Amino acid sequence: MSTDGVVIERLSGPDDLTGVLEVESESFTNPWTREMYEWELTNRDICRVYVVRTPAHGVAGFCAFWLVFDEIHINNIAMRPACRGVGLGTRLLQHIFTEGRAMGATRATLEVRASNVGARRLYERLGFAVAGLRRRYYTNPEEDALILWHEQI
């Protein structure tokens, strides 16, 4: 635990999953379902979900990613609205890079809505760069996805 009481660790059970689903529904217009996360959790070699805990929130935020050979594929990252903009997303990604490196990862990738300026600023600050575009990838509302890569985590 850090001095401010923030803990980052792998999702540990059904209570955490409920917290993750709350953050999902507060953050995305097409949230992942419980079944989608349960599938992730049965494939623990590849699929990883990390949660951020604060003194006020058992699950303040989370990140779900796959470890594919030497690549981290970030599928989802979100913080509770009340927990945004105070550095927790940065700390979570840095933690995942550290864990990923220990498991042999060297690169990381993710997709982001073109209009998600706050998230893009965070990713670029951490070393991600735009490498491609998937037209009309997102629905509700329809929007292009930018494909970002970090070539040396």
Ligand SMILES: CC(C)(COP(=O)(O)OP(=O)(O)OC[C@H]1O[C@@H](n2cnc3c(N)ncnc32)[C@H](O)[C@@H]1OP(=O)(O)O)[C@@H](O)C(=O)NCCC(=O)NCCS
């Ligand atoms: C994207 C997200 C995970 C980042 O987590 P976070 O804890 O807010 O991230 P940080 O505080 O470390 O950094 C966020 C950046 O946005 C800025 N910011 C300030 N207030 C903010 C707020 N209320 N919400 C979001 N970002 C804010 C921060 O200043 C920071 O940028 P800067 O340090 O370069 O100025 C979080 O904002 C979130 O859950 N957003 C909604 C879901 C989402 O868009 N997920 C990404 C999908 S690809």
